[in-house]
Amino acid sequence: MAFSCCHCKLITSSTLLYLFAIVVNLLLFVPRRSDVTAALVVMPKNPIMKRTSNYSNVRIELFFKSIDELRERARFLSSRGVNSFNLVNKNNRDELRLWMDVLQEEVPGCDVCCHYSLKYNKSRKKDGARLKLLNFIEDQNKLAVKNDILLISGSGVKGEFNSVSALEELQASGRVEDRLSVAFNPFMPLDVDHNDEKHRLSQKIKTGLVNKIYIQFGTDLERLRSSLEWLREIQKEVETKMAVCGSIFLPTKKLISQQKFRPWNGVFLNEKFLSSEGNAKEIVLEMIQLYKSFDCEIIVEAPGIRNENDMKILDSLLFESSELSICNELVSTDRVEVQKSSASKNLKTQNYSNLPKLLPSPKVTNDDLKRPAILLFGSHDVRLHDNVALQLACMHTVIIPVFIWSSTEQGKWGVRGATEVLLKDALKNVNYSLKDYDLNLICRAAENSVDELCKLCAETNAVAVYFNQEHTPESRNNEQIRKTALANSGIVSIECQSSLLYDPTRLLIEPGFRGGHWGTLMPFMRACKNQLGEPRRPVSTTHLLNTVKGPESWPYSASLDDIDLATINGKVKWDMPIRKRFPMSEKDAIFNLNTFFNDGFTKYEKERNRADIEWSTSKLSAHLRIGTISPNELYHRVENSDLRYDEKKTFSRRLFWRDLAYFQLFHFPLMRDRSIRSHYDDTQWVSDSEGVKRFEAWKQGRTGYPLVDAGMR
Numbered sequence: 233m234a235f236s237c238c239h240c241k242l243i244t245s246s247t248l249l250y251l252f253a254i255v256v257n258l259l260l261f262v263p264r265r266s267d268v269t270a271a272l273v274v275m276p277k278n279p280i281m282k283r284t285s286n287y288s289n290v291r292i293e294l295f296f297k298s299i300d301e302l303r304e305r306a307r308f309l310s311s312r313g314v315n316s317f318n319l320v321n322k323n324n325r326d327e328l329r330l331w332m333d334v335l336q337e338e339v340p341g342c343d344v345c346c347h348y349s350l351k352y353n354k355s356r357k358k359d360g361a362r363l364k365l366l367n368f369i370e371d372q373n374k375l376a377v378k379n380d381i382l383l384i385s386g387s388g389v390k391g392e393f394n395s396v397s398a399l400e401e402l403q404a405s406g407r408v409e410d411r412l413s414v415a416f417n418p419f420m421p422l423d424v425d426h427n428d429e430k431h432r433l434s435q436k437i438k439t440g441l442v443n444k445i446y447i448q449f450g451t452d453l454e455r456l457r458s459s460l461e462w463l464r465e466i467q468k469e470v471e472t473k474m475a476v477c478g479s480i481f482l483p484t485k486k487l488i489s490q491q492k493f494r495p496w497n498g499v500f501l502n503e504k505f506l507s508s509e510g511n512a513k514e515i516v517l518e519m520i521q522l523y524k525s526f527d528c529e530i531i532v533e534a535p536g537i538r539n540e541n542d543m544k545i546l547d548s549l550l551f552e553s554s555e556l557s558i559c560n561e562l563v564s565t566d567r568v569e570v571q572k573s574s575a576s577k578n579l580k581t582q583n584y585s586n587l588p589k590l591l592p593s594p595k596v597t598n599d600d601l602k603r604p605a606i607l608l609f610g611s612h613d614v615r616l617h618d619n620v621a622l623q624l625a626c627m628h629t630v631i632i633p634v635f636i637w638s639s640t641e642q643g644k645w646g647v648r649g650a651t652e653v654l655l656k657d658a659l660k661n662v663n664y665s666l667k668d669y670d671l672n673l674i675c676r677a678a679e680n681s682v683d684e685l686c687k688l689c690a691e692t693n694a695v696a697v698y699f700n701q702e703h704t705p706e707s708r709n710n711e712q713i714r715k716t717a718l719a720n721s722g723i724v725s726i727e728c729q730s731s732l733l734y735d736p737t738r739l740l741i742e743p744g745f746r747g748g749h750w751g752t753l754m755p756f757m758r759a760c761k762n763q764l765g766e767p768r769r770p771v772s773t774t775h776l777l778n779t780v781k782g783p784e785s786w787p788y789s790a791s792l793d794d795i796d797l798a799t800i801n802g803k804v805k806w807d808m809p810i811r812k813r814f815p816m817s818e819k820d821a822i823f824n825l826n827t828f829f830n831d832g833f834t835k836y837e838k839e840r841n842r843a844d845i846e847w848s849t850s851k852l853s854a855h856l857r858i859g860t861i862s863p864n865e866l867y868h869r870v871e872n873s874d875l876r877y878d879e880k881k882t883f884s885r886r887l888f889w890r891d892l893a894y895f896q897l898f899h900f901p902l903m904r905d906r907s908i909r910s911h912y913d914d915t916q917w918v919s920d921s922e923g924v925k926r927f928e929a930w931k932q933g934r935t936g937y938p939l940v941d942a943g944m945r
Contacts, residue, residue, distance in 0.1 A: 419450025
């Protein structure tokens with residue numbers, strides 16, 4: 233049943249095909265609510281399910297003040313796919329056995345490593361410390377699930393009974409233990425201390441009882457690399473297989489401040505790490521890559537992961553380090569030039585579209601790269617990662633990130649209402665992220681955005697403007713006006729493509745029936761891959777921001793709260809539920825991405841239409857629209873999964889449905905107001921008082937259709 237009214241003339245039958253593509257896209261990406269039906273779904277406390285966890289090689293050090301807090305932390309981390317924990321021993325009153333029991337109760341079968349401090353577990357009795365350790369080990373051996381034990385001597389002067397002597401005594405007694413771990417600090421600044429630390433580790437390894445080596449956190453990456461290479465050589469000489477686990481800190485302002493004010497004993501951090509969040513993050517990302525290249529586990533040191541925000545930071549680190557690894561791997565590949573000749577016209581040329589384009593735009597000269605460039609954000613690309621315009625702009629030594637808002641230019645189909653709320657939130661968050669790199673987002677409001685942009689170029693002496701296309705009829709027209717005005721001012725404009733898998737203007741589908749009508753999914757998808765190849769792989773661009781700087785003097789910028797973007801008038805703050813439901817940042821997008829692939833991806837093929845199941849869809853629709861996540865990132869996450877083709881094909885095709893909607897809009901720019909097929913123009917619509925009545929019922933959630941009404945309330 234379909235109905236409309238006099239207030240909905242814009243939803244004419246001419247838009248059905250366009251809306252169909254949009255609705256199919258929304259079925260994939262819109263969030264589902266557990267309260268949209270009368271049914272109540274109660275999940276078991278610790279459901280046993282097959283997870284495609286991103287944390288299989290990640291451990292979390294647990295910091296807590298009570299048993300209840302430990303239980304809460306374990307449940308939270310387990311629900312996010314983390315099942316490997318380390319318990320820290322800070323004094324001799326710690327109830328280590330109780331803590332381990334609690335973890336196994338909350339997360340059955342979890343991987344636990346319990347730290348045992350020989351410094352804190354001393355005894356005044358002769359051999360008391362040794363006996364305490366033996367009793368602790370015996371107690372662990374009686375458990376149904378054996379836990380690892382990390383022997384720690386502590387920094388500074390070692391006691392008589394330390395990790396080296398303890399292992400040597402265990403070896404001399406003929407004990408065979410396969411769950412013992414030791415610590416190693418490769419970051420000692422003095423060579424004499426560094427060599428002594430390596431000698432002590434060699435002594436521990438010689439006992440044959442070391443199962444795993446935990447590397448302490450530090451920031452000297454060259455010393456870390458050489459130590460990892462040294463450990464790799466030692467592995468070849470010993471019979472026992474040893475794992476290595478490297479420590480990282482979450483690079484937050486709070487942790488940096490703590491380490492500046494009161495640095496931890498034995499933790500050596502350089503000035504770069506302590507100078508800013510951005511620099512600290514860069515070091516941690518390189519460290520994660522380094523550990524991954526040596527097949528090491530990663531442990532997030534205490535205070536570890538305590539809440540959703542910490543989890544988002546960790547997700548972001550793992551995500552960016554993975555993409556940076558792919559980028560570096562591809563960049564190291566020799567570039568191949570495709571030879572063009574008349575003889576090759578009938579041959580299918582090798583596609584290199586998946587290689588990152590880490591070369592400057594041919595429109596700019598080497599001298600241009602020494603001068604400032606403007607990076608212009610729009611309403612479809614508000615992110616730093618995998619942003620092609622940002623990537624090319626960073627070839628300049630100086631960049632000025634800019635957003636210019638013109639409410640008068642939005643027209644009928646521009647950014648309006650709820651989309652303004654999402655865009656404003658995303659812009660605020662990208663500005664926060666830019667500050668990590670000592671950059672600012674210059675925001676301005678103007679009647680004429682092109683005039684304001686030209687004015688800004690003159691103020692900053694910018695020679696080029698980089699922006700991503702938005703692929704709508706209105707934006708295409710505005711982009712042409714922008715390019716003409718900039719050219720008249722002697723400024724180069726570089727337009728890029730970052731919001732879709734493919735540029736719809738580059739695609740040609742011949743008329744006729746070939747397994748589907750023109751403009752339907754299968755012919756479109758085949759044409760995309762045959763003509764343009766597989767969608768390019770996402771490229772980590774955030775690390776490029778460390779290679780550029782802002783201008784010596786920043787131009788004037790308005791606050792986002794001071795321009796007429798998402799201005800809420802009246803007593804009803806209708807924007808608040810939107811902000812709460814759709815927090816718009818790259819961290820939030822990555823969090824949704826990872827959670828969906830942990831909890832929903834395997835169920836999507838069969839349960840995507842279940843509105844009562846959390847994570848039956850990815851909740852990424854708004855993020856894709858505003859551009860806080862790249863469609864290429866989502867596409868390759870799907871393609872790289874372990875699921876069979878028939879288990880993931882429907883989800884994979886949803887991004888092609890999204891591209892198809894823009895492709896149709898390119899060929900039929902009036903389709904939002906007029907039917908592609910003219911015979912649909914005769915469709916009768918409800919109007920007059922009945923139309924008003926139905927429209928009001930829909931607005932208030934009183935149509936009588938439970939699912940529709942629940943969505944409006």
